[in-house]
Amino acid sequence: MNRNKTFNVLPGSKMGVLTTEYLEKVTAIARKHDIPFFKITSAQRLAIVGHTPETAEQIWQELGQKTGPRKPVGIHYIQACPGIKWCKYGRQDSLAFGEKLEKTFGDLPLPAKTKVGISGCPLNCCESYVRDIGIFGKKNGWTLVFGGNGGGCPRIGDIVAEDLNDEETLELMGKCLDFYRRNARKMERTGRLMRRIKIDTFWDEIGVRGKSRY
Numbered sequence: 506m507n508r509n510k511t512f513n514v515l516p517g518s519k520m521g522v523l524t525t526e527y528l529e530k531v532t533a534i535a536r537k538h539d540i541p542f543f544k545i546t547s548a549q550r551l552a553i554v555g556h557t558p559e560t561a562e563q564i565w566q567e568l569g570q571k572t573g574p575r576k577p578v579g580i581h582y583i584q585a586c587p588g589i590k591w592c593k594y595g596r597q598d599s600l601a602f603g604e605k606l607e608k609t610f611g612d613l614p615l616p617a618k619t620k621v622g623i624s625g626c627p628l629n630c631c632e633s634y635v636r637d638i639g640i641f642g643k644k645n646g647w648t649l650v651f652g653g654n655g656g657g658c659p660r661i662g663d664i665v666a667e668d669l670n671d672e673e674t675l676e677l678m679g680k681c682l683d684f685y686r687r688n689a690r691k692m693e694r695t696g697r698l699m700r701r702i703k704i705d706t707f708w709d710e711i712g713v714r715g716k717s718r719y
């Protein structure tokens with residue numbers, strides 16, 4: 506194992522969707538630097554792996570990208586499945602909704618990193634129940650889930666509401682994130698916040714009464 510090598514997460518992939526042209530470009534760069542592998546990250550992004558830190562700068566330049574300033578802590582990633590566009594089980598358009606969500610909340614500062622999983626149907630391939638914000642599609646609209654976590658402190662999120670259209674989902678999501686901003690401690694993930702507070706406080710503040718899964 507070589508622990509001196511590093512990896513870079515490449516820009517250009519949103520929700521795991523990459524164009525053929527972009528893939529050709531990064532493949533040519535990887536070949537030039539004798540890099541034999543890419544890695545798809547858990548955030549559905551493409552990482553170029555196994556190069557030295559010195560090569561990293563060169564790769565960025567060849568991609569025509571700056572590493573750029575880091576965004577404030579907030580939406581860490583948005584995962585989305587193929588949804589109704591490309592999956593036979595799809596009930597809602599997860600990729601299109603992911604775009605809307607990113608436009609609306611992508612730059613919003615939040616107390617800690619916030620992961621989003623959007624699944625186009627109740628089979629939940631994007632594990633929406635265990636994301637800070639989860640959404641999954643059914644015939645009549647979206648189900649919104651809040652406060653899930655799939656990491657070292659796992660928690661199944663609470664169902665905030667069901668049968669929502671895109672606008673209703675974004676509006677309610679905004680209320681959940683507003684609650685999170687006002688009530689979380691610094692670096693406290695949504696799951697830990699929801700364990701710490703009384704769930705009725707949450708329902709009262711966002712103005713709906715959802716249901717817990719446990």
Ligand code: SF4
Nearest residue numbers: 586592595625626630
């Ligand atoms: S969650 Fe449903 S729509 Fe999305 S990939 Fe899985 S089966 Fe298909």
